Amino acid sequence: MKLLDTLHRWTGGLIGLVLALMGLSGTILLYEHLWIGLPGTGDPLRGDLPTVAATTEKLMATPGAQGIIYADERFGLLQLRFGKEAGAYASQSGEIVTRWASQWERPEIWIFDFHHHLFAGDSGEWVIGIAGLAGIFFVITGAILWWRTRKTFQLRLWPKRMSRPSIVWHHRDIGIIAAPLLLISVVTGTMMIFRPFALGVVAPFGPMAETAKALDPPKFKGGPLADKPDYTAMLAEARRRFPDAEFRILSLPRGPGDPISLRMKQPSEWLPNGRTSIAFDAATGEVLAARDALALPSGAQAFNMAFPIHASKVGGLTWRILLTISGLAMTMLGSFAVWTFWFRRPKPAKRPLKKAALASI
Known part of the structure; x- marks a missing residue:
């Protein structure tokens, strides 16, 4: 259990910031149709x-x-x-409302690029995919580690104090509440990046070879x-x-x-x-x-459901609110994990002087 705790803390300290930024940018994108604010968006x-x-x-x-x-x-x-x-x-009548020469002129476009590629194309996708796999590891190991301390559970939206013990306690308890939503968000997001992982997830719906063939674009x-x-x-x-x-x-x-x-x-x-x-x-x-x-094939149709679930394109306002909770929880958990690991690490205990050393003084 100690090894599991160490792995959970170290991977959180290294990957937590990426997950926090993914959670924040994803939450913003859930509502992009509301804040773009151009004439005709509500037509x-x-x-x-x-x-x-x-x-x-x-x-x-x-x-x-x-x-x-x-x-x-x-x-x-x-x-x-x-x-x-x-x-x-x-507009739907063909009138140009606005134009741009670079993605930096449209916030919804560069936020989308950051959320999907970290502004780094295919290399950024790999980083996000690895962070997604780490996120799945966090949810599973976090649930295992929480079980030992389940009797001390307290639901708090914010740590009682900004001390390391309070943040760790809050991280543990808020994490178990958000775990199901976090797992859905991270699994569906990782499916869109790593095809072998996606094929494994949808394998219960049909043969993997059949699904892979159906997903390949025809030439x-x-x-x-x-x-x-x-x-x-x-x-x-x-x-x-x-x-x-x-x-x-x-x-x-x-x-x-x-x-x-x-x-x-x-x-x-x-x-x-x-x-x-x-x-x-x-x-x-x-x-x-x-x-x-x-x-x-059924496997390909199951794969095609990953993005709508991940981006709240189905389920209406209820599912969008749940994904908002998931995104904000990921932002909080990831940022606090990095904060406590790098800036609030416990000081090593001072080792007592041995009697022999004292006697020789």
Whole structure:
């Protein structure tokens, strides 16, 4: 048990700050649709084909446009993508509301980048993934260590004093209360970073090889991008194939021969941007393939539920409040763990002089 306690303290001291920042940034992102504050964010969704098609044709004619994230019921603006960091918000009638050349001009974008990549791309994802695995270790070992002292449990939202014993006591008791929510947040977050870990989590729902194959994006080979793609015809064909689905993301080819991709969300899908997709030949607009997310293997469908649970895209206000509690608890637990480990460590006890040493003086 002493070894477990030592491992818990050392990993908390080393990784706690990352987890605290993940908890804080994640909590802020839960409410981004409320604080962006641009005109049109609260507009009702207009998902009819004529409106969406006209807006798409207008926005994709903008020089440098690479794709569109369509409005939804929570956020009434479309996001137009121009390149690595540049973009714009537009109304559902196709009027540009605001533009930016760098992510630093939009707080919701750089906070999202920090939460997912630590501003370091793939390397940052690895750090977050390792911190997520450490977070799972914290929850499990913390529950084991708490069991020894369960009779002294006291629920306090804040430590009684800012001394090390009081903080450790508070850390232990508030941690056991938040443990179930923390476990859900950390597991679902880590699933989106480490595919082998995710496959292990959803293994009870179906064979791992089948799930992995279903999650791999299909590869197609088409012609070069046409000068004026017929987006209206593509959207009409997509609506014919999936009449109840919402248009979510339109993306131009990333490289030569890649298709134009359209993602859609069917009513039964939890993922906010859906996994139902259609690939169009960039030269002719013909359908190369269509994927029905509801026909995917059970393991893949279970994996697609991780992000909606993690980001409170399902469950309404109740689940968002619970995730807020989880995020704030992670922020508090992580920051206090670092504080007590590095700045409030107990002073080593002075060793008494041996009698022999005293006799020789």
